[in-house]
Amino acid sequence: MFNFKEHTTQLPNNFLGKLHYHLLLDFVDYPFLVVQIDNFGQYYLNYYLGGSKSLTTHVLFKISKEKLSILLAQEISVHDLFAMPESDFSYILEYNESGSVEYFGMLNSALISINNPISSDYEFDFEEDQLIADTDIKIKSIQRSKILIDVYLQSKELRASLKYWALKSFLIPFSELIRFSLLDQSNEYTPHTIDQKVNFGMNNLQIGSLSATLEVNYNPNLFGESTNQEDIIKLFNVIKATEQDDILLSLEGFQNKKIIAEYLKVLNVIIKHDASLNTKMATPDNYFIESSLDKTTAQKIKRIINDKIPNVEDVENVQGYLFELNFDKNNPSFSVHSSTEEYKYKGRIDANLVQSIGEKEFTFIDKEYLFIIHTLYTPESSKSPEKTIRTLLDIKEIEN
Amino acid sequence: MFKTELPHNCPPRDVSERGISLFRLVIPSNNAESFKNHVELFPDRNDLKNHCKANGLSFFDNIEALLPLLEKDINYDKKIARVTITEDLGKVSNTPTKSGHYTLWLYKSADIEKIEMELIELDV
Numbered sequence: 001m002f003n004f005k006e007h008t009t010q011l012p013n014n015f016l017g018k019l020h021y022h023l024l025l026d027f028v029d030y031p032f033l034v035v036q037i038d039n040f041g042q043y044y045l046n047y048y049l050g051g052s053k054s055l056t057t058h059v060l061f062k063i064s065k066e067k068l069s070i071l072l073a074q075e076i077s078v079h080d081l082f083a084m085p086e087s088d089f090s091y092i093l094e095y096n097e098s099g100s101v102e103y104f105g106m107l108n109s110a111l112i113s114i115n116n117p118i119s120s121d122y123e124f125d126f127e128e129d130q131l132i133a134d135t136d137i138k139i140k141s142i143q144r145s146k147i148l149i150d151v152y153l154q155s156k157e158l159r160a161s162l163k164y165w166a167l168k169s170f171l172i173p174f175s176e177l178i179r180f181s182l183l184d185q186s187n188e189y190t191p192h193t194i195d196q197k198v199n200f201g202m203n204n205l206q207i208g209s210l211s212a213t214l215e216v217n218y219n220p221n222l223f224g225e226s227t228n229q230e231d232i233i234k235l236f237n238v239i240k241a242t243e244q245d246d247i248l249l250s251l252e253g254f255q256n257k258k259i260i261a262e263y264l265k266v267l268n269v270i271i272k273h274d275a276s277l278n279t280k281m282a283t284p285d286n287y288f289i290e291s292s293l294d295k296t297t298a299q300k301i302k303r304i305i306n307d308k309i310p311n312v313e314d315v316e317n318v319q320g321y322l323f324e325l326n327f328d329k330n331n332p333s334f335s336v337h338s339s340t341e342e343y344k345y346k347g348r349i350d351a352n353l354v355q356s357i358g359e360k361e362f363t364f365i366d367k368e369y370l371f372i373i374h375t376l377y378t379p380e381s382s383k384s385p386e387k388t389i390r391t392l393l394d395i396k397e398i399e400n
Numbered sequence: 401m402f403k404t405e406l407p408h409n410c411p412p413r414d415v416s417e418r419g420i421s422l423f424r425l426v427i428p429s430n431n432a433e434s435f436k437n438h439v440e441l442f443p444d445r446n447d448l449k450n451h452c453k454a455n456g457l458s459f460f461d462n463i464e465a466l467l468p469l470l471e472k473d474i475n476y477d478k479k480i481a482r483v484t485i486t487e488d489l490g491k492v493s494n495t496p497t498k499s500g501h502y503t504l505w506l507y508k509s510a511d512i513e514k515i516e517m518e519l520i521e522l523d524v
Binding site for chain 1: 453
């Protein structure tokens with residue numbers, strides 16, 4: 001084999017930055033021929049030249065998307081591709097056993113074409129399942145400097161067109177799950193400020209299945225840690241949990257138990273529409289996590305939650321405007337419009353409040369108050385639909 | 401369940417437990433090393449841990465496909481062997497690729513030392 005390294009000009013080992021595996025074209029217990037992609041979307045062809053486990057030598061050169069398509073369609077052989085590299089310069093890399101680059105050098109591509117290391121009969125098997133689709137979200141996250149959450153809901157009902165239930169009954173509760181995760185135990189956000197400070201962008205909504213990408217600001221602190229990232233990882237731990245202990249432990253990590261109610265809504269959608277949900281998260285610091293749920297798993301998780309957490313209770317402080325206070329003896333009721341979210345809370349008034357409220361006067365619609373509301377959520381069962389019962393416990397003036 | 405922690409959607413659906421005889425590059429008299437997947441062989445390389453094939457073992461249904469691999473430095477200590485895959489070992493692809501490649505994902509419970517392999521003598 002021609003000694004390519006001898007003819008290289010050495011460059012810094014991280015000269016090309018992070019290269020992600022994109023396609024494994026020839027993998028037999030080792031990646032002999034792969035396509036890699038950098039953070040700017042540039043493809044590279046990477047071929048093993050030689051070396052043992054402790055130090056392997058590879059050649060790397062840029063390949064355009066067009067050329068890659070031709071290669072994958074096998075309209076050009078690997079041998080011929082190496083005979084005519086698109087770029088004037090190629091690279092020689094040496095990897096150690098841990099995969100780190102020990103040597104990186106630049107080489108005139110003419111030497112590759114003259115001393116072609118590929119035999120003329122070399123072929124590779126390309127199968128769709130070799131595609132590493134995760135690369136896209138990872139690179140986009142780095143490029144956009146945001147935490148990206150890919151959500152992909154599949155169901156037979158969604159094949160022809162996007163259905164309203166997919167938006168209302170799935171995407172909105174799923175977005176609420178993200179929101180609750182960020183709000184839970186947060187010193188930074190309140191329900192009032194989160195929508196202003198956190199960008200819930202949806203930059204990809206596809207018809208045919210429900211495919212959306214949610215964006216959350218990364219905001220690392222001085223130590224490079226992102227509380228947003230940690231909060232969403234907690235949520236992924238909930239979605240990934242399929243055994244009782246893991247499910248209960250992951251849910252215990254949330255102070256706001258409303259998250260259980262929203263999660264059950266997501267599970268109900270999967271069950272009712274025989275759907276499958278795949279979610280992935282990528283962050284600008286190269287963290288990646290994914291999970292999937294199908295109907296069977298969703299049913300199992302729901303059974304566990306209903307069995308171990310039959311009723312979801314929560315007490316919330318809701319800032320908003322008073323619309324109704326009805327002290328009917330038999331059925332005292334209230335209605336409050338939240339000023340931080342487009343939502344109306346309705347329910348009954350706690351007996352203690354009815355007694356203590358006395359002759360107090362309240363301003364309707366025009367004045368904001370702080371309402372203490374207890375919520376009891378009972379999930380749907382075979383005997384009854386889901387039920388939410390709200391009870392107004394107290395009304396407080398807002399201190400300026 | 402599997403020897404290494406498999407990524408999401410791995411193994412693919414088109415796999416099953418089955419008895420089949422296939423060829424693989426092995427280190428003679430060393431079952432433990434012969435049946436390590438890429439993730440086990442390179443435990444510090446994180447980039448491919450999430451790839452399904454990197455957590456499996458490569459086999460072929462023909463010797464010819466293995467011959468060019470024997471010439472690679474990284475396989476200097478290996479020989480071609482016929483390996484008897486049994487149902488209790490793990491899950492193997494149901495259909496081969498164009499070149500006759502199969503992937504086997506070993507169960508944690510697989511008794512590696514009991515895997516039968518017969519070295520193939522090649523005509524030089």
